[in-house]
Amino acid sequence: MADLSRVRLAAWRAVPDFTTRRRLSVPPWFLLPGLIALVVSAALYLTDVHFHPLHGADLSMYQAAAQALRDGAPIYGVRWNDLPFTSPPIMAVVMLPTTFVSHATMTTAMLVFGLVGTFVALLCTTRVLGHNGLAGRIGLVAGVIALMLWTEPFQTTFLDGQLNVVILLLVLADLAQSDRSRFKGVGVGAAAALKLFPALFVVYLLLTGRLRAVVTAVGVFAGLTAAGWIVEPGASATYWFGGGLDSHNVVLDPRFVGEQALQGTVARLLDNSTHNGPAWMGTVALVGTAGLALATRAQRSGFEGMGVVVTAFVALLVSPSSWSHYWVWIAPLALVLVDVAARNHGRARTLAAGLPAVAMVPFLSWNLDEPQPGPMGPVGLIWTDNWSSPMIRALVVDAYAITALALFGLAALWLYNSRTAAAPLPAPRLVGREAPVLAGQRPGPAEI
Secondary structure (H helix, E strand, C coil): CHHHHCCEECCCCCCCCCCCCCCEECCHHHHHHHHHHHHHHHHHHHHHHHHCCCCCHHHHHHHHHHHHHHHCCCCCCCEECCEECCCCHHHHHHCHHHHHCCHHHHHHHHHHHHHHHHHHHHHHHHHHCCEECHHHHHHHHHHHHHHHCCEHHHHHHHHHCCCHHHHHHHHHHHHCCCCCCCCCCHHHHHHHHHHCHHHHHHHHHHHCCCHHHHHHHHHHHHHHHHHHHHHCHHHHHHHHHCCCCCHHHCCCCCCCCCECCHHHHHHHHHCCCCCCCHHHHHHHHHHHHHHHHHHHHHHHCCCHHHHHHHHHHHHHHHCCCCEHHHHHHHHHHHHHHHHHHHHCCHHHHHHHHCHHHHHHHHHECCCCCCCCCCCCCCCCHHHCCCCCCHHHHHHHHCHHHHHHHHHHHHHHHHHHHCCCCCCCCCCCCEECCCCCCCCCCCCCCCCC
C-alpha cells in the first residue's frame, strides 16, 4: 500500500513537450520576408482604414451594455445601435473599464490589440505544431498575418470592434502550455465563460485525456459565471434561465448571410427561417460527433495543432449562431496547412503546398460589388449578391461551412494515409513519482 501511495497516473503531455514525430525547424531566413510582407500589408490596410473608417458598432454595443451595468439599468431586452447584448453577464463586467474611454479610442485600441493578439496567438500555434527556431517562427507568423489582414473574418472583426481575437488568444495560449502545467485550462475556461462556443474545447480536452485541464477549465468557467451572478444576479437569471440562450436573440432569420454556422447553412438550403429545427439538430449531431472523433484522432496521432483547429471549426459549425467574423480561426488553420505540407515528401508535398492558398480563397476580402463611400463595410464572397447562377450563389454564401467540411474530409484522409508515419500516442501507464512521463517517451526541449 505504501508503494501504491507513491504511484500516480501519468499526466498526458502536450505535443509541444512530447511527440512521436520529429520537430520541424523553421529556417531563420523566413524572418525578413515575413516582416516585410507584414509591414507592406499593414500599411495598405491602414491606408484603406483611413479612407473607410472602422465604425466599431459591436464595440459600441459592448460599451453601452457595460455602461448600463454601471448605471444599474437592464442589459438584456435593450438594443444599442439596433444591436442586442447577447453575451453572458460576465462579458459586461469585463467590459466595464471601456466605459471610461471614448469609443474612438477604444476602436483604435481594439485594432492594435487585434494585430498584437493575433501575432501572439499564432506564435503559440507554432509551439503547438512543434516548430523550432524563433526567428523563423516570427517570420512565418508575420507572413500569415499579412494575408489575414485581407480576409473577411479579420476585416469584419476590426470593423465591428469584435472580441474574436481575445477568444483566439485565450484558447491558443492555453493549449500551447504543457499538460503538466497547473494553469492549463484557465484560458479555455475563461473563453467559454465569455462566449460559450469555446466550451467545446473542454470536451476536446476530456476526450484526449487531459483531465486536470478539464477540471481547471470547468472551475474557471464556474467561477467567472458565479462572479457574473454576484455582480448582476437579475441579468444572470435572465440570461441563463429567461431565454438569453435563445438563438432568436442573436439573429431573427438564420438565412442572413452573416450567419455562417450550420444553422444558417441548413436554413438557406431549405429556404426556411425556423431556428433549431430537426434538420439542423440531425446535422449538428453528425458533424459534431464526426468532427470531435477526427480531432481526437489527430491529437492521438501526435498532430495536436490539427486537433485544435478541427475542434474550433466544429464549434463554429455546431453553435446555434456563428457570425462570419468568428472565423478568425483561419489564421491557425493556415499554419496547420503549411505544417502538413512541410512534413510531406515528394508528390504529396507538392499537392499539399497548394492547399493553404486554395483554402484561404473563400475567406478573402473579394469586393466584387461596387465600393461605397464612407465607413467600411463587410466585404467578401459571402456578402456578394451579383451572381447570375443560383447554384453558384448558394455555394458562395455557404463557402465557410463548405470549406470546413471539405478540410475535415482531407484531414481524415491524410491521417489515414500517415498512420504509419506518426503512430498514436501510447496510453498512459502507472509510473513512479520521480518519472511522471509516458512509456517510451522522453521530455523534449521546452521553447517559447
